[in-house]
Amino acid sequence: MVIGTIADTLTRSVENVTDTVTGAFFDPVIRIGVTGLARSGKTVFLTSLIANLLDRGRMPGLLAAADGRIQAAYLQPQPDDTIPRFEYEDHLAALTARVPHWPDSTRNISELRLSLRVRPSGLLAGLQGPRTVHLDIIDYPGEWLLDLALMDKSYSEWSQDTLSRLGNRASAADFLALAGSEDSMQVLDETRARRLAQSFTAYLDAARQDGFSDLTPGRFLLPGELSGSPVLTFAPLPVREDAPRKSLWREMDRRYEAYKSQVVRPFFRTHFARLDRQIVLVDALGAIHKGPAAIEDLRRTLADLLLAFRPGRNAFLSQLLRGKRVEKILFAATKADHLHHSQHGRLTAIMEALIRDARDRARFAGADTQAMSLASLRATVEETMQHQGRTLDCVRGTLLDTGREAAFYPGDLPEDPMQLLGPARAGADTWLDQDYRIMDFAPAPLSLKPGVGPPHIRLDRAAQFLIGDRL
Ligand SMILES: Nc1nc2c(ncn2[C@@H]2O[C@H](COP(=O)(O)OP(=O)(O)OP(=O)(O)O)[C@@H](O)[C@H]2O)c(=O)[nH]1
Numbered sequence: 001m002v003i004g005t006i007a008d009t010l011t012r013s014v015e016n017v018t019d020t021v022t023g024a025f026f027d028p029v030i031r032i033g034v035t036g037l038a039r040s041g042k043t044v045f046l047t048s049l050i051a052n053l054l055d056r057g058r059m060p061g062l063l064a065a066a067d068g069r070i071q072a073a074y075l076q077p078q079p080d081d082t083i084p085r086f087e088y089e090d091h092l093a094a095l096t097a098r099v100p101h102w103p104d105s106t107r108n109i110s111e112l113r114l115s116l117r118v119r120p121s122g123l124l125a126g127l128q129g130p131r132t133v134h135l136d137i138i139d140y141p142g143e144w145l146l147d148l149a150l151m152d153k154s155y156s157e158w159s160q161d162t163l164s165r166l167g168n169r170a171s172a173a174d175f176l177a178l179a180g181s182e183d184s185m186q187v188l189d190e191t192r193a194r195r196l197a198q199s200f201t202a203y204l205d206a207a208r209q210d211g212f213s214d215l216t217p218g219r220f221l222l223p224g225e226l227s228g229s230p231v232l233t234f235a236p237l238p239v240r241e242d243a244p245r246k247s248l249w250r251e252m253d254r255r256y257e258a259y260k261s262q263v264v265r266p267f268f269r270t271h272f273a274r275l276d277r278q279i280v281l282v283d284a285l286g287a288i289h290k291g292p293a294a295i296e297d298l299r300r301t302l303a304d305l306l307l308a309f310r311p312g313r314n315a316f317l318s319q320l321l322r323g324k325r326v327e328k329i330l331f332a333a334t335k336a337d338h339l340h341h342s343q344h345g346r347l348t349a350i351m352e353a354l355i356r357d358a359r360d361r362a363r364f365a366g367a368d369t370q371a372m373s374l375a376s377l378r379a380t381v382e383e384t385m386q387h388q389g390r391t392l393d394c395v396r397g398t399l400l401d402t403g404r405e406a407a408f409y410p411g412d413l414p415e416d417p418m419q420l421l422g423p424a425r426a427g428a429d430t431w432l433d434q435d436y437r438i439m440d441f442a443p444a445p446l447s448l449k450p451g452v453g454p455p456h457i458r459l460d461r462a463a464q465f466l467i468g469d470r471l
């Protein structure tokens with residue numbers, strides 16, 4: 001046993017002893033990551049989760065809440081001074097305004113600490129007073145996890161991979177022409193470097209619009225305060241191993257390495273490596289609506305994204321984590337209020353199938369995983385209608401674009417998810433025997449009674465899975 005481990009084990013058992021004997025000496029902290037690709041529903045999820053933990057009237061599936069053991073819940077200053085705070089109040093104000101609207105797109109990392117005062121259960125109930133459990137919740141873009149693939153790749157390898165995938169994408173034509181006309185053996189010219197990076201970023205943007213998600217480097221699309229800095233001023237170029245010093249190729253190589261060491265590595269070290277629990281949100285319904293290519297792309301991207309939870313596959317990450325792992329991962333298909341509840345089971349099966357490959361290969365290094373469908377903020381009510389002699393299970397809500405109310409039938413999801421994933425993988429252009437329609441609904445006006453949070457579907461079950469065992 002190495003000294004470090006002994007010291008570690010000692011402090012940990014001391015922590016446990018004090019925890020059980022004197023109560024709140026070291027308050028337990030659970031760090032929960034909330035992630036997902038752009039528009040997957042992260043901000044709405046976190047806002048509604050916090051509101052429903054503060055006012056727990058709609059959380060019967062969270063056992064500690066149902067048992068009345070959560071005596072108080074309150075927001076506290078977060079422990080990390082350098083991460084922006086999750087703007088809970090602003091987002092909630094948007095969702096609960098007189099004319100409610102969805103919160104703005106966020107595209108950055110943020111954090112919030114919610115503390116719960118909990119009365120212990122079972123045998124300890126009589127011996128111990130209430131304890132405080134801190135939930136440090138960190139919301140970060142799923143695109144950042146895709147950058148993990150860069151850590152084990154050199155600039156040459158990344159360039160080669162990327163350029164080969166771009167070959168048959170129309171949106172990449174301009175960038176490919178520009179990169180092809182460049183002599184990267186010449187001394188770097190900053191204006192040309194910038195033009196290449198801008199053109200590559202324009203391609204990434206267009207590819208995202210087209211529904212592709214294999215878009216690295218992740219920060220090119222969400223640059224934040226790094227916008228225009230040299231770490232974001234590079235692009236893939238045809239490989240020139242013999243390029244001289246100071247050439248465009250060498251400088252791009254250097255910047256790529258700087259991106260890895262100064263942008264990707266710090267994120268994984270300071271944030272990702274410290275997570276205890278994780279929820280991955282997936283807009284599976286949105287992808288089904290877009291068609292087979294979007295589903296196949298989502299499946300592949302999720303497999304890449306989930307590599308971050310199987311550290312054995314990545315030398316950089318294995319070294320960073322040194323055996324520490326995320327204990328629980330929840331995969332949630334969001335916006336389930338677009339479907340009548342009779343179809344929620346099918347949506348969950350599709351969610352499961354989407355991650356099955358990744359799951360079968362490594363079982364996420366022992367993490368406890370579950371798939372679920374949920375709606376963070378329920379914007380619809382269910383309705384059963386007769387249409388041309390058929391009974392249709394519909395949902396009714398206010399349409400976002402017209403502001404008019406409508407009942408609407410989204411289509412029948414198949415019982416067997418392979419009826420969607422199969423054609424998607426085979427490269428089908430459209431779904432054969434179904435048309436899936438997803439409307440954008442506006443959030444419904446709310447009048448909340450005291451002690452009751454915003455309406456949702458299965459948010460309480462999600463919370464039970466993520467933190468129930470620690471309350
Ligand atoms: N009907 C319904 N729509 C939802 C729900 N959650 C999210 N949405 C829709 O999905 C959109 C995106 O949700 P956000 O929570 O902003 O997603 P995000 O992942 O934070 O998006 P970015 O910050 O842009 O990455 C919202 O504007 C809503 O239109 C839900 O529970 N029900």
Ligand SMILES: [Mg+2]
Binds near residue numbers: 104105
């Ligand atoms: Mg957001």
